[in-house]
Amino acid sequence: MSMVHVSARVNGDPVEFLCDSRETLLDVLRDRLALTGAKEGCGTGDCGACSVIFNGRLVASCLVLGAEAEGAEIETIEGMADGEKLHPLQQKIIAHAALQCGICTPGILIAAKALLAKNPDPDEETIRYWLAGNLCRCTGYDKIIRAIQDAAAEMREEA
Amino acid sequence: MALDEGKDVKGGHDAREYDHQGPFRHVGTRPDRPDGVDKVTGRAHFGADAYAPGMLHAAILRSPHAHARILKIDTSRAEALEGVKAVVTRADFAEGLEGEDWNILENIMAGEKALYDGHAVAAVAATSKFIARDALALIEVEYEILPHVTDVDEAMQPGAPVIREGAAEPGLPEGMHPNVVRYHESGHGDVEAGFAEADLVIQRHFATEATHQGYIEPHACLAQMGPDGRGDLWCTTQGHWNVQKLCASLLGVEASAIRVTASEIGGGFGGKTTVFIEPVAMALARKSGRPVKLVMSREEVFRASGPTSSASMDVRIGMKKDGTMTAAEGTFRLQGGAFPYAPMEFTAMCAFACYDLKHVRQRGFDVMTNRPKQAAYRAPGSPMAAFAVESVVDELCQKLGLDPIEVRLKNAAREGTRASYGPTYPRIGLVETLEAARAHPHYSAPLGPNQGRGIACGFWFNYGGETSVTLALSMDGTVQIAVGTPDIGGSRASMALMAAEELGIPYEDIRVTIADTASLGFNEISHGSRVTYASGLAVIKAARDAKRKLIARAADKWGIDPEAVEWRDGAAWPAGDNAGSFEPLTIREICAEMGATGGPIAGHYEATPEGAGVSFATHIVDAELDPETGKVTILRYTVVQDAGKAVHPSYVEGQFQGGAAQGIGWALNEEYIYGEDGRLQNPGFLDYRIPVASDLPMIDTVIVEVPNPGHPYGVRGVGETSICPPLAAVANAVSNAAGVRLRQLPMRPARILEALEAQTDGEG
Numbered sequence: 042m043s044m045v046h047v048s049a050r051v052n053g054d055p056v057e058f059l060c061d062s063r064e065t066l067l068d069v070l071r072d073r074l075a076l077t078g079a080k081e082g083c084g085t086g087d088c089g090a091c092s093v094i095f096n097g098r099l100v101a102s103c104l105v106l107g108a109e110a111e112g113a114e115i116e117t118i119e120g121m122a123d124g125e126k127l128h129p130l131q132q133k134i135i136a137h138a139a140l141q142c143g144i145c146t147p148g149i150l151i152a153a154k155a156l157l158a159k160n161p162d163p164d165e166e167t168i169r170y171w172l173a174g175n176l177c178r179c180t181g182y183d184k185i186i187r188a189i190q191d192a193a194a195e196m197r198e199e200a
Numbered sequence: 201m202a203l204d205e206g207k208d209v210k211g212g213h214d215a216r217e218y219d220h221q222g223p224f225r226h227v228g229t230r231p232d233r234p235d236g237v238d239k240v241t242g243r244a245h246f247g248a249d250a251y252a253p254g255m256l257h258a259a260i261l262r263s264p265h266a267h268a269r270i271l272k273i274d275t276s277r278a279e280a281l282e283g284v285k286a287v288v289t290r291a292d293f294a295e296g297l298e299g300e301d302w303n304i305l306e307n308i309m310a311g312e313k314a315l316y317d318g319h320a321v322a323a324v325a326a327t328s329k330f331i332a333r334d335a336l337a338l339i340e341v342e343y344e345i346l347p348h349v350t351d352v353d354e355a356m357q358p359g360a361p362v363i364r365e366g367a368a369e370p371g372l373p374e375g376m377h378p379n380v381v382r383y384h385e386s387g388h389g390d391v392e393a394g395f396a397e398a399d400l401v402i403q404r405h406f407a408t409e410a411t412h413q414g415y416i417e418p419h420a421c422l423a424q425m426g427p428d429g430r431g432d433l434w435c436t437t438q439g440h441w442n443v444q445k446l447c448a449s450l451l452g453v454e455a456s457a458i459r460v461t462a463s464e465i466g467g468g469f470g471g472k473t474t475v476f477i478e479p480v481a482m483a484l485a486r487k488s489g490r491p492v493k494l495v496m497s498r499e500e501v502f503r504a505s506g507p508t509s510s511a512s513m514d515v516r517i518g519m520k521k522d523g524t525m526t527a528a529e530g531t532f533r534l535q536g537g538a539f540p541y542a543p544m545e546f547t548a549m550c551a552f553a554c555y556d557l558k559h560v561r562q563r564g565f566d567v568m569t570n571r572p573k574q575a576a577y578r579a580p581g582s583p584m585a586a587f588a589v590e591s592v593v594d595e596l597c598q599k600l601g602l603d604p605i606e607v608r609l610k611n612a613a614r615e616g617t618r619a620s621y622g623p624t625y626p627r628i629g630l631v632e633t634l635e636a637a638r639a640h641p642h643y644s645a646p647l648g649p650n651q652g653r654g655i656a657c658g659f660w661f662n663y664g665g666e667t668s669v670t671l672a673l674s675m676d677g678t679v680q681i682a683v684g685t686p687d688i689g690g691s692r693a694s695m696a697l698m699a700a701e702e703l704g705i706p707y708e709d710i711r712v713t714i715a716d717t718a719s720l721g722f723n724e725i726s727h728g729s730r731v732t733y734a735s736g737l738a739v740i741k742a743a744r745d746a747k748r749k750l751i752a753r754a755a756d757k758w759g760i761d762p763e764a765v766e767w768r769d770g771a772a773w774p775a776g777d778n779a780g781s782f783e784p785l786t787i788r789e790i791c792a793e794m795g796a797t798g799g800p801i802a803g804h805y806e807a808t809p810e811g812a813g814v815s816f817a818t819h820i821v822d823a824e825l826d827p828e829t830g831k832v833t834i835l836r837y838t839v840v841q842d843a844g845k846a847v848h849p850s851y852v853e854g855q856f857q858g859g860a861a862q863g864i865g866w867a868l869n870e871e872y873i874y875g876e877d878g879r880l881q882n883p884g885f886l887d888y889r890i891p892v893a894s895d896l897p898m899i900d901t902v903i904v905e906v907p908n909p910g911h912p913y914g915v916r917g918v919g920e921t922s923i924c925p926p927l928a929a930v931a932n933a934v935s936n937a938a939g940v941r942l943r944q945l946p947m948r949p950a951r952i953l954e955a956l957e958a959q960t961d962g963e964g
Contacts, residue, residue: 063330077249078242080466082416083498087885090416118242127240135236138850141689141858143239144246144417144466165898172893176885178414178467179689180854181861182893 045108051076052120060107066100067091069107070117078118078147082176089175092148093117099155101174118147121154129192129199130154137188141179149175153189161197165190217737217811218909226700227913230850231707233693235464244464247420247436252491255422256285256325258484259332260477260494261339262504263314263321266348266570266878267361270314270321270341277338278324283331286488287339289322293483294452301449303539307573308450308476314343315363315538316570317879318503325484325492348570348878352535353512355379355569363538363568379568384545386621387529387561394527394559398518402595406588408927408945409871410510410535412502413577414862414890417466419505420495423481427489429453433460435478438468438686439725443478444717450479451486458482461716462686469862470576473725476505502883506575507872509534509542511584515551519596523607527559528552528620532585535567536574542566543574546581546661549621550924551589553659554608554630554816556617570878576727579660579920583863583927587945590656590928595941604655604932605638608818612657629842629906630657630816636902637818642838651824651835652937658819658924662812662917663728664910668721669738671699671746671803675795677788679703681739682715684723685731689858689919690851694732695739697847698913702743704770705787721806729917732847733812733908738805740912746803753797754785811910812917817841819860819925823933827956830949832868832934838900844908844916855918857899863926865891867934871946 044059051074058073065084070076070093079102082088086101093102094116121128130153133139140146149172156163156171163171168186177185222228238244275287290309297305310319322339326332347361354360356377368381376383395401417436425431431453437443440460448455465472481494496505512533518526530551536542544564552560597604612634613619615627637643637655647653670682681695692712700707724730747767754772755762764779765772771784794801822836839856846852869889873881882888907914927945935941938952940959 061328061330068329071249072251075251076242077245080246080417081248081495082418082466083885085498085884085886088416088498118240122241127237131237131240134240135232138230138233138690138848138854140236140239141851141854142415142417142465142467143235143244144415144464146239147242150240166894169893169896174892176416176890176892178416178469178862178890179858181857181891181899182896183857183899184850184854186893186898 047108047111049110049113049115051115052117062108064107065103066105066107066110067102069110070102076117076119080144080147082144089152090145090148092151092175094151094155099152118151121150128154129195130189133188133192137184137191139180139184139188145175145177149177149185157193157196161193163193216909217912218907218914220912224701226697226707227845227847228849229697230848231693233690234696234712235687235692246417246466247463248495250422250434250463252422252424255491255493256327256488257329257332258323258325258481258492258494259336260320260480260500261322261336262500263310263319264317265314265343265345266317266350267346268314268343269346270310270312271344272342273322274340275322278335281331281335281338283327284324284335285327285490286325286484287322288480288483288487292487293450293479297449301446304446304474305450307539308479316572318500318572320480320504323480323484325488350569350571350874350878352510352533352567352569355535355567356533363570367540367568380565381540381568382566384548384564386549388618389559391527391529391559391561395518397526399521400596400599401516401518402592403514403516404592404943406513406515406591406943408511408584408587410507410571411577411866411870412507412888413469413471415467415469415471418496418498418501419477421478421481422491422493423478423485424491425482425486429457431458431482431485433458433478433482434463435460436463436465436472438465438472438688438727440717441684441722442473442725443475446475447479447482451482459716459718462714465686465688468688469578470580470727471506473576473727474506498885499883502888503880504572506573508577508580509536509574511547513584513588515588515592517592517596519600521600523600523602523610525555525557525611528555528557529561530588531563533565533567534581535569535571537571538568539573540566540568543581547585550582550659551585552620554613554657555611555620556613557620560620562620578859578862578923582658582660582924583866586656586658586924587927587931590925591931591941591943594932605634605643608657609634625814626909627906628814628816629904632904632906633816633818633840633842636904637820637840640820640838640840640902642820642836642900647822650827650937651822652933652935654821654823654929654931654933654936656819656925656928656932658817658921660729660815660921660924662733662815663730664734664809664812665724665728665730666722666808667734667738668723668806669735669742670720671739671742673746673791673801675791677786677791678709679705681710681712682720683712683735683739684715684720685726685735686714688726689855690848691731691735693851694736694847698736698739699743702740703747703787704768729815729919730812733911733915733917734809736847736915737809737911741805742803745805746801749801750787750790753790756797757785758782811908813844813908813910815842815916815918815921817921817925819929821929821933823930823937825934825937825952830952832947832952834864834897836897838902839922840902840904841918841921842904842906842916843918844911845905845914846903847915849903852903852918853901856901856922859922860899860926861891861896863923864896864930866945867927867930868946869948
């Protein structure tokens, strides 16, 4: 089977890759671009562990084909910190102990960042419904909600 | 702080280890976890994040039948496909295994029969994922379909299909179906005499469905095996020494031939305590001579990795009008899939462990069905027992007009109580959790219409197990700890806190690494809530060992006896005026000279701690029922649990909250649904719904600290007990809201509506 040639930008950097037409964007990020921060928890768009920002939209990268990424701007967890400086969401997830195993954490962070871009002051219910597509089996979500609210407050002060 | 002089019990048989009551400088604080940055930046490497040059991708062919004889497997067309490098079947694994090793081999690769929907029958390694999957379609398997059974009660009935003749162990009651393979009975007193003393005796039947641990990370591994017969395995696991042992056995090689490195683990909850794909990947690597990566799909995780058991239970409890429980008995039937060892003895032994009972008897039956081999799930067997028992206790309280916490306090097990399962309790904290629950504002908050409150207690044993730790001092005085228990929920932080406490150095000066199987002594799995207890105890003992050596260096330098030197604030000090007048020697100063003063300094601990303290919890939950739809909303939840001593309170709270959330899912939504054809109907997160963020409220926590006599700081394991009460607590809350008892889980809306309608019909 012939491969598809794709040019895109990931975390601001230009990338080029060849992929099988059946490969998902998640496969490409992980297997071809060595960006393993996005995780495959289900492969069916139910768990959110593979969340990335695709042309400004929060998507499950397991439901996007690699070939669809031609010309796309993609943001992954690897691009969230600014060099050594963690994003406030990253800092607060650590400070609130809002992770146990950490497998869902990259997806939660990407989803939360997308939420705060739309709504800088979300209430608990808004966060819960926004994150309903990001499964966490360890925490019961309590500390995740608190961390996101704390980060949002800090980001509002800085803004 | 006193040194641990000569009190170090090598065998760990002495449970009186508690020697440091505080005050603590580090333990009990909430620093950032050492691996926090790795986990929030995507840098942490989990099971599927490993790659190797020349790596092949593997895929497993699975039986579509619940029960079928395998007449023939023809792999020749798959082998001929371009890019396929190896195909394995059962013939590629060791022969002549016995006991649990045979069971595990039979589970990961079928022999004569496919025993459940999803049972592996062959596997392929190829140059791409797509070729591997395409090759599976070319493997021809000829099946003779056999009758199947997936329900625990049906599997015990005369005439039920036999899963495997001769699997039963000795000691079974007469006349049992061959699917009943083990029996447990325990207790004390004369239950009939006890029931005769009661003013009210209630006996009820309960059922729970199988649930899956639901870790978000599927099983994944990368296997290599050279022509020299030596291999390396990277995998996501709760216990890599166990993986090593099982892979060696199933492949017919020596343990030291396989070095296993545990990746970061994306959740386990008991489900990653055994092997499913690792020996298959090793067999493919051996046959192909290439590295092989094998990752389960989510569907495979549901169909073929361990769910918990489903249960059918009968519980009978007698109570006096004043709330005194006079006797209790229970029968617990658990199916563990097509293999023995459903945890029915734990169900039986945990059932009445919260109560001080003169007369108690419990029986367990281990039953085989055409389902996947059950694997441990957080306090295996206990949550369903608590569901049955605590439901009956709640009903007794209601009928006798008694307060559910007062009744539990009246009957609660305490220090000196003879436990329902045999031993006499040392210091335990059940009463303290009940008192804290009673005092919590949640317990007295008003309820609205269609709302109900549920109370339940829960118990888990906890565990110690083989444990090895090395604590190595660097030339600059910083510390590197190697532990053998995968960090499944922040345990690096608690290890570093305990080492900082002992050594009197900053938390940040300590790095904790999970060592591979070639780099440290044997370690039991991260299970049984044992990590903070056992690896923590080992870290403390290794730090004390290192301190003794540091003190000896200072004593040498000063020319005084080591007994005249004490360790505090990260330095050696002359102990008292008689020791002489010397400036303190810091850990940095001693370490800088270690090469010239006697060589490298490291502390060690290798033993089997046996003082894991049992653990109790009391949960309070408010639920609201929509009588039109049967939907339940959890409004408020409070977990009160004894942690002995909370080393990092945030991660203790996290364990409480996570257990409660899993229990809520088990109570309300989660279940394995099998069709008439014996196939699993819901092998995905869409149809097997674990709680999502919008399903849950904030989960309040109260940490009770009743020290465990078996740990230097009084630590008890906390990971598992938190899932014991929620099934019962939620069922009690829903039953109180509905005005009708729900005795079958999950309490999905349709089942609740049926119960409401049956009640209305009954009244009409």
